[in-house]
Amino acid sequence: MITAIVLAAGLSKRMGKANKMLLPYKGKPVIAVTVDNIVAAGVSDIVVVTGFEQEKIQEVLNTRPVRIMSNPDYEKGMTTSIQKGIAHAKGNGYMICLGDMIHIMPGEYTLLTHRFNQAYTANSACIVVPFYKAGKGNPVIFSRHYHNDIMSNTDMEGCKNIVQANKQNIVAVEMENAHILSDLDYPEDYAKLNNE
Numbered sequence: 001m002i003t004a005i006v007l008a009a010g011l012s013k014r015m016g017k018a019n020k021m022l023l024p025y026k027g028k029p030v031i032a033v034t035v036d037n038i039v040a041a042g043v044s045d046i047v048v049v050t051g052f053e054q055e056k057i058q059e060v061l062n063t064r065p066v067r068i069m070s071n072p073d074y075e076k077g078m079t080t081s082i083q084k085g086i087a088h089a090k091g092n093g094y095m096i097c098l099g100d101m102i103h104i105m106p107g108e109y110t111l112l113t114h115r116f117n118q119a120y121t122a123n124s125a126c127i128v129v130p131f132y133k134a135g136k137g138n139p140v141i142f143s144r145h146y147h148n149d150i151m152s153n154t155d156m157e158g159c160k161n162i163v164q165a166n167k168q169n170i171v172a173v174e175m176e177n178a179h180i181l182s183d184l185d186y187p188e189d190y191a192k193l194n195n196e
Contacts, residue, residue, distance in 0.1 A: 002113050002141065004043045005085030006066070008034060008099035009051030009074035014185045019053050020100050022060070023190055029060050030184065033102045039065060041109035045090050048099070049074075049081040066068060077156025086150050092120055093128075094150070096159070097139040103179040109139070112173060116141045119171040127163055128171045129181040137180030 008031050012020040021031040028036070031048075038046055046066040050057045051074025058068050069088055073080040086094055092175055093116050095109075112128055120127040120143055126139040142150065155161045163170065184190055 001045060001090060002043060002095050002116060003045040003047060003089035003091035003093070004038050004095045004097050004109075004139075005082060005089065006031075006046060006048045006097045006099050007039065007081045007085075009049050009054075009081045009091060010069045010078070011052050011075065015187060015190070018187075018190075019056070019133055020184050021057055022053070025102055025193060030102055031057055031099045032060050032064070034097065034099050034104075035061060035064055035066060037102075037104060037106050038097060038109055040106035040178050041113065042106075043095070043109065043113065043130070047085045047088050049085045051081065077157045078158050079153050082159060083151055083153070084128045086147060089144075089193070092124075092144050093117075094144070094146075095139045098183055100178070100184040101138060101179070101182065102184070103182045104139075104167075105106045105179065106174065108179060111175075112139065112141060115171060115173050116143075123169060125166070125169045126171050127166060127169050128173060129163065130173050130175050131177045132178050132181055135178070136180075137175070139180075161163075 052073045071081045071084040116128045125145040130137045
């Protein structure tokens, strides 16, 4: 089993005054779109880590089959939210998902989890990393072999350092499109959605 850890705790500073997780997209808040795609992919254990405006995000997700964990340290950096999710994960793998990656479709999550399950059988220290035209994207799936490494990670920008230190265990998955590279950071990113 894989646990999806959905990061939805940040301040969205680059988006301006809006919390990007709550911006509407196709009739739903961004975080709901992302979570619904992960649910549709058949991932049975989903942990959503909240922080900034956590009550509003919890209200959006309260009918969905997820566990919501509050991260009181979210302002210190993304890694604290990853660690909060890992601490409550049940699976053999931890799929670290960004809450604003609304373009990743259920089939793409399914492909990555399938590749992880295949790889884990051969190498319990595998790390599945999606690529598109040499661009490294998200979500990355770490096996539970890295539990202690992630929990003790002091780089607050995420787990790229752990990936770099374990290149021999990377399973690269080439994707058919750039969805794994596309998130919402700036107002112009969100504005582009209206032209889709």
